[in-house]
Amino acid sequence: MAPRDPEAKRRQLLEAALAEFAEHGIAGARVDRIAVRAGCSAGLVYTYFGSKDDLFDAVFDHVVVRTVEEFPLDAHDLPEYAGGLFDGQTAHPEVMRLATWHRLESEGRAPVPAITKANEEKVAAVRAAQEEGVVTDRFPAEHLLMLVINTASTWSVQSREITDLADDDHARRRATVVEAVRRLVEP
């Protein structure tokens, strides 16, 4: 039976798939659980998205690519850029989990062009700020961007045996991210 509102059902399926993939990864995800979460049949999932891998690609494109593309970089205020990234990752831990599963499970794949392009534009902005003397040129622009993004994602990528040593106060963690990036980019 075709759903009454196909577009709404499609969004509902993407939401359900995001939760399932973030929790279990690509190999571990089960289409029947996604169907249950979305209140439809497994057959409908295949009708809409083809295979499980195609569904993952749709979710990845919908969530990770969009996040990378839409989060604006202000090369004149990289500490606050990092603080904002940290806020976003704290509010939506599923995005970084999805990106990490993708990194582990798609070893050997080609880079995703839309993400590479978004990062290249950010590198260009960092390089311009280096030429203006607003941020240090002690690092190649690509490395400096990576250090900033990596610092913002500290709590998303490190294991709980180290993240759990201090309390989970958001403001204190954010202050550490902002001050660390200030030190990294200082001319």
Next chain:
Amino acid sequence: MAPRDPEAKRRQLLEAALAEFAEHGIAGARVDRIAVRAGCSAGLVYTYFGSKDDLFDAVFDHVVVRTVEEFPLDAHDLPEYAGGLFDGQTAHPEVMRLATWHRLESEGRAPVPAITKANEEKVAAVRAAQEEGVVTDRFPAEHLLMLVINTASTWSVQSREITDLADDDHARRRATVVEAVRRLVEP
């Protein structure tokens, strides 16, 4: 048939399991492939290690826990400590992959006590260096240790859409790690 040298076979199985788990994770790993890699039957794997999860725990303990415990921290030279960590991770990418699979696939589990303990000792060393005035006290000691370790692992945890933007020259990457940590810990 029992192997002639059970201890050698056990080590061979751990090696084979490390390669398989690093590539496919816990859910994706297959005991029959591990047996083929080690040149024995799947039955022998179960005889030696019990379940696939038990085998993962043995590998994790053998590789990740040992790495964390054995890598000495010099709180008076954190930039070089980070440089050494980076060298180790570059030489043995399978260790960080294993740690990351574990983080993703064991969500909700208790922290591994041996790793927590090793990190607590490192935090104590960093705190002592803060009290001596050798490194900054601008961050809580736990955060400073985490920033140092996180900076060393930049190329192990970020996606290739950003790590591939610059060349893969080891010395240049290492120089970035060392200088970044110098900036982070400067009093």
